[in-house]
Amino acid sequence: MAKQNLPRSLSSSRRDRRDFLRSAGLGATALAMPFPVWQDFLRGASMGIVVHSYASRWHSKAGSQKFPAFTDAISLMEHCKSIGAGGIQVTVGGWSSDFGAKVRTKREELDMYLEGSIALPQDLGKVPDFEREVIIAKESGASILRTACLSGRRYTNFTSKEDFLMFKENAIRSIELAEPIMRKHKMKLAVENHKDWTAQELKQIIQSVGSEWVGVTLDFGNNVSFMENPMEVIQTLAPCAFSTHVKDMGVQNYSDGFLLSEVALGEGIVDLRTAxxxxRKHNPAINFNLEMITRDPLEIPVLTESYWTTFEHLSGLDVCKMQRKLDENQFKGELPRVAGLSQEEQLAFEESNILECLQYSRESLKL
Incomplete structure (x- = not known):
């Protein structure tokens, strides 16, 4: 395995897991502690955790003894509480009423907040299923449901402007179908800027829907992939934000553009304290949910013509300003990578990153 394919905390594939954890810094220190000490180490952190932060561990087939799979929201919640998180944001699709009641009981026992993640109804026939999930989520104790309009990435999903405009029309229709259900049950729907909408596009969509029950899940870093300054995105969307995905982003240039990766909080280009x-200025009660996805960097091919097929949101000056910002803030060292790691090493690296981010949130963000 080539050295450049390793996370920055791992210098040789021949290190065993104990050496890897020892070299992983803060997270490894916490993992090495006896459970009660580890819990005390992070006690007081109120930042929540998005299920996608545990992309490797969620329903994992690795059979790890050290990092057992999370099989449902309850096992995720119990672990997140044990490491000091204040709540979770998790998918509610497929829940039964009985399971929702169990989630509520566990949530109240652990004194944690719960945000759901839900798919939008694609047509009128899907509305009853959507409402059923909303009801179960509410009964389980959630008051906010995060959603996303696109599962992929705009600059790779669409090969023509016409295709994107058709997607946009359908997505707005889905939000409009969801709104009466949210209003009926007094639940908030929070649409994420999920590498689908520019900040201004999403703001305009929310304003056009014009409902107190429809707002935004503000992702701090996604729109860097659109060459948008993260602070401008945050300033644009914060006034209508119900929820957040807190992350920091590392960037490095490559031949067709730049590489983009979630990195430990405080190591990237997002001004997290100001964010x-x-x-909080616009929504004092807003939850801050960590979305630290441990994976290989994404390639953002901004130097290719196809990347710009659906975009008209930036002037040449805007692009130059953002490119200068990226050039001046190149990530030092190797961006985090999981390629070539064993399943056990991936799970350890993931946990280490999450623990480090929680510690940063306590010490530097006062969450």
């Missing part, structure tokens, strides 16, 4: 202040 938190802005969000």
């Amino acid at each position: 938190v202040e802005i969000c």
Whole structure:
């Protein structure tokens, strides 16, 4: 395995897991502690955790003894509480009423908040299923449901402007179908900027829907992939934000553009303290949910013509300003990578990153 394919905390594939954890820094220190000490180490952190932060561990087939799979929201919640998180944001699709009641009981026992993640109804016939999930989520204790309009990435999903405009029309229709259900049950629907909408596009969509029950899940880093300055995105969307995905982003240039990766909080290009202040100014009760996805960097091919097929949101000056920002803030060292790691090493690296981010949130963001 080539050295460049390793996370920055791992210098040789021949290190065993104990050496890897020892070299992983803060997270490894916490993992090495006896459970009660580890819990005390992070006690007081109120930042929540998005299920996608545990992309490797969620329903994992690795059979790890050290990092057992999370099989449902309850096992995720119990672990997140044990490491000091204040709540979770998790998918509610497929829940039964009985399971929702169990989630509520566990949530109340652990004194944690719960945000759901839900798919939008694609047509009128899907509305009853959507409403059923909303009801179960509410009964389980959630008051906010995060959603996304696109599962992929705009610059790779669409090969023509016409295709994107058709998607946009359908997505708005889905939000409009969801709104009466949210209003009926007094639940908030929070649409994420999920590498689908520019900040201004999403703001305009929310304003056009014009409902107190429809707002935004403000992702701090996604729109870097659109060459948008993260602070401008946060300033644009914070006034209508119900929820957040807190992350920091590392960038490095490559031949067709730049590489983009979630990195430990405080190591990237997002001004996290200011972002938190802005969000709290507009919504003092907003939850801050960590979305630290441990994976290989994404390639953002901004130097190819196809990348710009659906975009008209930036002037040449805007692009130059953002490119200068990226050039001046190149990530030092190797961006995090999981390629070539064993399943056990991936799970350890993931946990280490999450623990480090929680510690940063306590010490530097006062969450």
